[in-house]
Amino acid sequence: MKASALNIATTSTLMRYEKVFGTFIKYGFEDLLAHPPLNRLVPQTNRFVPSRAGRKVSEFTRYERIRLVCEELGTTFIKFAQIASNRPDLLPDELITELAKLQDQVPPVAIEEIYATMAQEFSRPWQEMVEYFDPQPLASASMAQVHRARLVGGREVVLKVQRPGIREVIAADIAILNQLVGILESYFPALLVYQPGELVKMFEQSITEELSFRREAANLLHFQQMFRENNQVLIPAIYQELSTDKILCMEYVPGYKITDLDQLSPFNITGKELALRGIGLYFEQVFEHGFFHADPHPGNIFVLEDGRIAFLDYGMVGTVSERDKLLFAQLLLAIYDQDVQGLKKAILKFSTGLTKDKERELEYDIIYVLRQYASIALEDIDGMEVMQGLNALFYDYKIKLPANLLLLLKALVIMEGVGLQLDPHYDIIANIGPYVQRLLSKRFSxxxxxxxxxxxxxxxxxxxxxxxxxxxxxxxxxxxxxxHIEFEHKxxxxxxxxxxxxxxxxxxxxxxxxxxxxxxxxxxxxxxxxxxxxxxxxxxxxxxxxxxxxxxxxxxxxxx
The missing domain is CATH 1.20.1300 (3 helical TM bundles of succinate and fumarate reductases)
Structure with a gap:
C-alpha cells in the first residue's frame, strides 16, 4: 500500500495529505515533514497553534500531542493509535496511557447515505425485505453505525452499515502512514526502537479485517459453534441474505449492559453472580476454545431478562495457540506462586538474543516486581498493576510478544475492570485459577x-x-x-x-x-x-x- 507523495492521483487524496500534514504542524511535529518528498506537500497555513482547550500546546507533553493529532485526524489515526496501544512491548508506558484515552464515537452520517449504501449492496430493493427501519441509530462509531429494523415476517434485527467512503479515507491514510514511516526510519534512527514499520503493518492487517463484515460474520458463526450446547449464552443469529461485505444483519438482542445492575435487579440477577458467570464464560473462550472476543467492554456484553449472557460485536477477535495457552498459564501460576524462575522462563520463551548478563538483570527486575505483592493479600492485588509491571519488563528488555497474546492481556485487564464494577471484591487471579489448572491437567492427560x-x-x-x-x-x-564445512567459533x-x-x-x-x-x-x-x-x-x-x-x-x- 506504499504510495509516492509525488504521484497523487486525485484532488481528494491531495487534500487529505494537506489535512494530515497541517495537523502535524499545528501540534509541533513539523520536523517530521521537513524531508523530501513530503516537504513539497507541507501546507503554508495552520502553523503551530498557541493553545488547545485553554492550555498552551507547548505545555503538552510529546505523547499528549500525539494523542491530540490522532483525535483531530479521525477514524484511521484513532484506530491506528488504539491498535498501537496493544503493543506495550514496543511503546513506552506513558504513550500507551495517552493512546488508551482515545475514543472513536462520532456523529452519525445522514440517513440518506445509509439508504444509498443499502441500495448499492442488496441485489433487490431493500424495502422488499425490510418492513421497518429506524432512522435513529442505536450506535455510531468511526467505522459503521447500527440501526434497529424489522424484517418482512416480523423478525427483529439490527443492521450494521459501514460508513460511506470510509475505505477510501483509510486507504489514503495508510499510504500517508507508510510515507511517514519511511521518513522516520531514514532520518530519525533513534525512533527505530518503536518499530514504526511493524506497527503500520499490523494496523493495515487489522483494519483490513475489520472493514470486511463477511469476516465478522464468520467470527460470529464460529462463536455460535463454540457455545451451541451452552444454554447460558446467546450468540445472535445472523441473516446471510441481508449480509454483505459492508452490511451485517443480526438478531436484535433485547438486553441490558452487564454493568446496568439497577436495570437487572428486578430479575434477581446480582452483580456477584454476573461477575462469576460472565467472566467465567470469557475464560472458557480463552482456555478451552482458544478463540476470544478481543473487545469485551461493558457495551459489548448484554444480559437478558432470563439471565443469559450475550456477547456483541465480533469485529475484533483473537486466537491463542495451544503453546501460548500453556505459556500464559505458566506465567499466571508463576505470578500466583511468586516463582521468580518460573516467571523468567515463561518470559524468555518469547525473547531472542538476551545475553546471560541481561537475563540476570531481568531476574532481579522480576524479583522487584513480585516483591511488591509478597505482603499483599491475594484479593487486594490489582491485576492491572501486575499487567503494567509485566508490560514494563517487555518494553525494557525488548521482549516481543505475539500480537494476539498482548491483545489477550489487554482484554483481561478490561474484564477485571468489568468484574470489579459488578462485584467490588471480585478476584480475577483466584477465579482464573481453575481454568489454568484444568489446562495444565489436560496437558498431561x-x-x-x-x-x-x-x-x-x-x-x-x-x-x-x-x-x-x-x-x-x-x-x-x-x-x-x-x-565444504564453514566453522565459526562463538x-x-x-x-x-x-x-x-x-x-x-x-x-x-x-x-x-x-x-x-x-x-x-x-x-x-x-x-x-x-x-x-x-x-x-x-x-x-x-x-x-x-x-x-x-x-x-x-x-x-x-x-x-
Missing part, C-alpha cells in the same frame, strides 16, 4: 501423552529411516571433494550442552520405542505369567515405557 509419544516415535522412525541415505550422501561428497559450550541434551532425549525416545515394541510382542505371544490372559511382563513393559515417556516429555517442557 494419558490421551495427550500417548499422542505425543506416538508423534515422537514417528519422528524418530523417520530419522532412522533417512539416516543411512544422509550418511551415504555425506560420504559421496567427501569422496568427490565437494564437502562460544561452543552452550551448543555442545544442547547437543548433549538432545542426544540424551533421543536415546530415551529410542529406548521407549524399543520397550513398547518388546512389550507388545510379549503381550501378543502371551508369554507367562499371565494376569486375566494378559502377559505380566508386557504390562510391566508398558508401565516402564510410560514412566520413561513422562520423563522425556517433562525434560522437553522444562528446558529453555
Amino acid at each position: 494419558p490421551l495427550r501423552l500417548r499422542r505425543e509419544l506416538l508423534r515422537s516415535a514417528e519422528d524418530t522412525t523417520n530419522l532412522l529411516r533417512e539416516l543411512p541415505e544422509d550418511i551415504r550422501e555425506i560420504l559421496r561428497k567427501v569422496k568427490e571433494g565437494k564437502l 562460544g561452543l559450550q552452550p551448543t555442545a550442552d544442547k547437543v548433549s541434551e538432545s542426544i540424551k532425549l533421543l536415546s530415551y525416545t529410542l529406548l521407549v520405542v524399543a520397550i513398547i515394541i518388546a512389550a507388545s510382542l510379549i503381550v501378543v505371544a502371551k508369554i507367562p505369567p499371565l494376569i486375566d490372559g494378559v502377559a505380566l511382563w508386557g504390562i510391566v513393559g508398558f508401565g516402564l515405557a510410560a514412566l520413561l515417556a513422562l520423563r522425556t516429555i517433562f525434560s522437553l517442557r522444562t528446558r529453555k
Whole structure:
C-alpha cells in the first residue's frame, strides 16, 4: 500500500495529505515533514497553534500531542493509535496511557447515505425485505453505525452499515502512514526502537479485517459453534441474505449492559453472580476454545431478562495457540506462586538474543516486581498493576510478544475492570485459577501423552529411516571433494550442552520405542505369567515405557 507523495492521483487524496500534514504542524511535529518528498506537500497555513482547550500546546507533553493529532485526524489515526496501544512491548508506558484515552464515537452520517449504501449492496430493493427501519441509530462509531429494523415476517434485527467512503479515507491514510514511516526510519534512527514499520503493518492487517463484515460474520458463526450446547449464552443469529461485505444483519438482542445492575435487579440477577458467570464464560473462550472476543467492554456484553449472557460485536477477535495457552498459564501460576524462575522462563520463551548478563538483570527486575505483592493479600492485588509491571519488563528488555497474546492481556485487564464494577471484591487471579489448572491437567492427560509419544516415535522412525541415505550422501561428497564445512567459533559450550541434551532425549525416545515394541510382542505371544490372559511382563513393559515417556516429555517442557 506504499504510495509516492509525488504521484497523487486525485484532488481528494491531495487534500487529505494537506489535512494530515497541517495537523502535524499545528501540534509541533513539523520536523517530521521537513524531508523530501513530503516537504513539497507541507501546507503554508495552520502553523503551530498557541493553545488547545485553554492550555498552551507547548505545555503538552510529546505523547499528549500525539494523542491530540490522532483525535483531530479521525477514524484511521484513532484506530491506528488504539491498535498501537496493544503493543506495550514496543511503546513506552506513558504513550500507551495517552493512546488508551482515545475514543472513536462520532456523529452519525445522514440517513440518506445509509439508504444509498443499502441500495448499492442488496441485489433487490431493500424495502422488499425490510418492513421497518429506524432512522435513529442505536450506535455510531468511526467505522459503521447500527440501526434497529424489522424484517418482512416480523423478525427483529439490527443492521450494521459501514460508513460511506470510509475505505477510501483509510486507504489514503495508510499510504500517508507508510510515507511517514519511511521518513522516520531514514532520518530519525533513534525512533527505530518503536518499530514504526511493524506497527503500520499490523494496523493495515487489522483494519483490513475489520472493514470486511463477511469476516465478522464468520467470527460470529464460529462463536455460535463454540457455545451451541451452552444454554447460558446467546450468540445472535445472523441473516446471510441481508449480509454483505459492508452490511451485517443480526438478531436484535433485547438486553441490558452487564454493568446496568439497577436495570437487572428486578430479575434477581446480582452483580456477584454476573461477575462469576460472565467472566467465567470469557475464560472458557480463552482456555478451552482458544478463540476470544478481543473487545469485551461493558457495551459489548448484554444480559437478558432470563439471565443469559450475550456477547456483541465480533469485529475484533483473537486466537491463542495451544503453546501460548500453556505459556500464559505458566506465567499466571508463576505470578500466583511468586516463582521468580518460573516467571523468567515463561518470559524468555518469547525473547531472542538476551545475553546471560541481561537475563540476570531481568531476574532481579522480576524479583522487584513480585516483591511488591509478597505482603499483599491475594484479593487486594490489582491485576492491572501486575499487567503494567509485566508490560514494563517487555518494553525494557525488548521482549516481543505475539500480537494476539498482548491483545489477550489487554482484554483481561478490561474484564477485571468489568468484574470489579459488578462485584467490588471480585478476584480475577483466584477465579482464573481453575481454568489454568484444568489446562495444565489436560496437558498431561494419558490421551495427550500417548499422542505425543506416538508423534515422537514417528519422528524418530523417520530419522532412522533417512539416516543411512544422509550418511551415504555425506560420504559421496567427501569422496568427490565437494564437502565444504564453514566453522565459526562463538562460544561452543552452550551448543555442545544442547547437543548433549538432545542426544540424551533421543536415546530415551529410542529406548521407549524399543520397550513398547518388546512389550507388545510379549503381550501378543502371551508369554507367562499371565494376569486375566494378559502377559505380566508386557504390562510391566508398558508401565516402564510410560514412566520413561513422562520423563522425556517433562525434560522437553522444562528446558529453555
